[in-house]
Amino acid sequence: MGSKREKRKARARALQKATAKAQAAKQAHATGQAGTHDVCCAAERAAGKQAQKRIGGGVKRGQLTFEQVDAYRWDIKAIGDMQVPGRIYASEAMMADIRRDKSPEQVANVAHLPGIIDRSMAMPDMHWGYGFPIGGVAAFKRDTGVLSPGGVGYDINCGVRLLRTNLTRGDVSGRVADLASTLHAAIPSGLGSESHRALSERELDEVLEQGASWCVKNGYGTGRDLKVIEERGQMAGADPSLVSERAKNRGRPQMGSLGSGNHFAEVGYVEEVYDEEAAKAYGLFKGQITLMIHSGSRGLGYQICDENLRRMLAASMKYGIHLPDRQLCAAPLTSPEAERYFKEMACAINYAFANRQMMTHFAREAFAGFFGQSAQNLGLDLVYDVCHNIAKWEKHMVDGKLEEVCVHRKGATRAFGPGHADVPLQYRDVGQPVLIPGDMGRYSFVLKGTQKAMDETFGSSCHGAGRRLSRKKAKEVASGRQIFRELQKKGIFVRSDSKRTVAEEIPEAYKDVANVIDVMHGAGLAGKVAKLVPIAVCKG
Amino acid sequence: MTPLLVHDRTCTSCVQLDHTADVALLASGPDVPRALAALVRGTVDVLTEDAPLEPTEARHVTIDAVDAADAIVALVNDVIFAAITDGFLTAELADVRFEDRGPYDMALSALLWGQPRSKHVIRDELKAATHHDFEVRHEPDGAGQTRTHIQLIIDV
Numbered sequence: 001m002g003s004k005r006e007k008r009k010a011r012a013r014a015l016q017k018a019t020a021k022a023q024a025a026k027q028a029h030a031t032g033q034a035g036t037h038d039v040c041c042a043a044e045r046a047a048g049k050q051a052q053k054r055i056g057g058g059v060k061r062g063q064l065t066f067e068q069v070d071a072y073r074w075d076i077k078a079i080g081d082m083q084v085p086g087r088i089y090a091s092e093a094m095m096a097d098i099r100r101d102k103s104p105e106q107v108a109n110v111a112h113l114p115g116i117i118d119r120s121m122a123m124p125d126m127h128w129g130y131g132f133p134i135g136g137v138a139a140f141k142r143d144t145g146v147l148s149p150g151g152v153g154y155d156i157n158c159g160v161r162l163l164r165t166n167l168t169r170g171d172v173s174g175r176v177a178d179l180a181s182t183l184h185a186a187i188p189s190g191l192g193s194e195s196h197r198a199l200s201e202r203e204l205d206e207v208l209e210q211g212a213s214w215c216v217k218n219g220y221g222t223g224r225d226l227k228v229i230e231e232r233g234q235m236a237g238a239d240p241s242l243v244s245e246r247a248k249n250r251g252r253p254q255m256g257s258l259g260s261g262n263h264f265a266e267v268g269y270v271e272e273v274y275d276e277e278a279a280k281a282y283g284l285f286k287g288q289i290t291l292m293i294h295s296g297s298r299g300l301g302y303q304i305c306d307e308n309l310r311r312m313l314a315a316s317m318k319y320g321i322h323l324p325d326r327q328l329c330a331a332p333l334t335s336p337e338a339e340r341y342f343k344e345m346a347c348a349i350n351y352a353f354a355n356r357q358m359m360t361h362f363a364r365e366a367f368a369g370f371f372g373q374s375a376q377n378l379g380l381d382l383v384y385d386v387c388h389n390i391a392k393w394e395k396h397m398v399d400g401k402l403e404e405v406c407v408h409r410k411g412a413t414r415a416f417g418p419g420h421a422d423v424p425l426q427y428r429d430v431g432q433p434v435l436i437p438g439d440m441g442r443y444s445f446v447l448k449g450t451q452k453a454m455d456e457t458f459g460s461s462c463h464g465a466g467r468r469l470s471r472k473k474a475k476e477v478a479s480g481r482q483i484f485r486e487l488q489k490k491g492i493f494v495r496s497d498s499k500r501t502v503a504e505e506i507p508e509a510y511k512d513v514a515n516v517i518d519v520m521h522g523a524g525l526a527g528k529v530a531k532l533v534p535i536a537v538c539k540g
Numbered sequence: 541m542t543p544l545l546v547h548d549r550t551c552t553s554c555v556q557l558d559h560t561a562d563v564a565l566l567a568s569g570p571d572v573p574r575a576l577a578a579l580v581r582g583t584v585d586v587l588t589e590d591a592p593l594e595p596t597e598a599r600h601v602t603i604d605a606v607d608a609a610d611a612i613v614a615l616v617n618d619v620i621f622a623a624i625t626d627g628f629l630t631a632e633l634a635d636v637r638f639e640d641r642g643p644y645d646m647a648l649s650a651l652l653w654g655q656p657r658s659k660h661v662i663r664d665e666l667k668a669a670t671h672h673d674f675e676v677r678h679e680p681d682g683a684g685q686t687r688t689h690i691q692l693i694i695d696v
Binding site for chain 2 (some may be wrong): 303
């Protein structure tokens with residue numbers, strides 16, 4: 001084990017040296033110093049030779065060894081080229097399903113990446129993703145670590161927000177169907193859906209830089225909203241000039257729209273409160289009507305991810321990063337490629353914040369028109385907005401010291417505990433709200449972040465239920481059934497322009513999110529605060 | 541103008557595999573260009589639910605990529621972009637050429653023959669072709685020939 005550690009350190013030193021040499025040569029070449037062209041090329045060739053062009057060779061399922069730590073923690077032993085062990089948070093019952101999936105191999109594959117700290121982790125809603133598993137969390141050191149677009153996902157800053165109201169179930173009784181239709185008409189949704197508010201080129205660039213702040217400045221929200229959005233709705237470091245025309249062309253007409261698939265706008269009510277103190281801090285009470293919106297960066301984010309995957313693939317080869325899976329392509333955090341991806345990713349993050357803020361505005365207008373009162377009178381206030389596909393710099397304790405590390409969360413939610421400076425002041429005593437949507441037929445949950453999450457998972461939690469049926473299978477299961485009517489009988493009014501989407505999104509297609517929540521709560525990574533039950537669902 | 545058909549459709553196929561989260565396609569043909577043509581048409585078939593298409597115009601695409609796999613994924617993404625954003629549905633793929641320009645430098649050029657989307661509705665939103673589990677295999681077909689299979693997963 002000692003010699004393995006030595007070998008890993010030696011590889012990391014060699015990689016750093018090759019990177020620095022290539023960067024220095026490039027800098028010298030760029031400044032036109034005499035004789036630098038040959039030096040540049042020689043340095044690149046040296047880096048290239050040293051770079052082992054290895055894709056594949058990751059850990060296979062049969063090689064994995066699982067060690068149960070306790071009722072909710074399972075460790076994957078570090079073998080082969082894994083830099084660190086893996087950890088899966090799941091119940092024993094869940095592990096039976098998880099072991100049949102390829103996602104544990106993906107946890108092990110992520111552990112191969114250079115500079116990874118402590119463990120490659122996966123939350124209980126884990127399932128097979130692209131490179132990183134969905135539900136994957138990994139943090140990397142600045143000087144030796146890497147940035148991987150696969151650790152963020154295609155839908156950059158896919159996330160969810162929750163609004164509370166002063167309304168109760170009684171206030172909407174007998175009117176839910178109409179409310180569902182009103183909301184559906186107000187928020188553009190569905191395949192290629194386009195916003196009610198088209199953006200000019202200049203405006204799009206402003207959105208990419210300012211995020212939700214742009215919306216507030218232009219009358220689509222309030223300053224109070226910004227205080228309860230992760231990163232205050234604006235990721236620093238965005239550079240719109242780096243974003244391609246193709247990405248902008250995809251994004252420009254779509255801001256303020258839901259999209260399709262598993263994105264939704266959902267009216268619900270608080271069925272149960274588990275933590276009175278936290279619920280009170282969040283402004284939630286039993287029987288209260290709530291609104292949840294789930295969406296991301298639409299076509300713009302997908303395009304940015306796709307383009308950067310290509311750059312990162314080339315970068316992986318250039319810097320000699322072993323890729324057990326191509327989709328794990330990465331570049332050193334200090335490299336120009338990583339810096340570029342950070343700046344473009346920040347644009348997509350800001351776009352998604354603005355997207356959800358714009359839809360909130362449309363929803364507020366819809367509620368105001370429906371109930372004949374202002375959104376302010378209705379108390380339609382934002383509780384919180386969380387990302388669940390993101391990579392960012394955060395300060396965490398590493399080996400007893402506070403260190404800035406790059407945390408990747410792919411299908412995982414930030415869950416900062418009480419006292420953290422990044423938790424809004426009004427929530428700081430209880431911890432950050434963590435919003436976990438389930439499927440459209442059952443329930444969603446509000447949790448709170450904990451110190452345990454800070455200690456173990458870089459302040460991270462699960463993000464949802466996770467699919468258990470493929471879309472193809474879900475359509476087969478739904479075939480011949482009247483899904484809209486079935487849900488209506490349960491008191492849930494669904495509105496969608498696509499019967500196909502609703503078939504793909506039937507409740508049975510998803511795992512029971514309550515099981516996921518029980519693991520998070522049992523492991524101490526997030527505390528249960530409230531359960532929300534849907535009554536009106538708008539799908540794309 | 542008649543498109544230069546790369547393949548006779550009867551010798552290629554594209555099927556959708558079961559995949560939990562997204563769309564997985566397995567395309568087959570006597571060689572890479574024809575399997576790729578089947579993959580492209582299979583992608584558009586998912587978008588349009590197998591709508592019949594009549595190629596009336598051509599677009600030339602050139603893709604710069606890291607390697608052949610990257611080029612193929614990029615081509616499918618171009619086809620998806622053309623369909624959803626540009627309003628152009630690809631019916632046939634012709635004149636496929638790979639050019640290996642050196643380490644990590646591959647070019648792929650092709651003609652996309654298709655038609656405007658105006659007469660057809662996109663039924664399924666495909667977001668992006670991915671590198672995950674991407675595979676190109678050459679296997680004997682049992683008749684003394686080799687058959688090329690391309691597996692691709694598309695994020696929905």
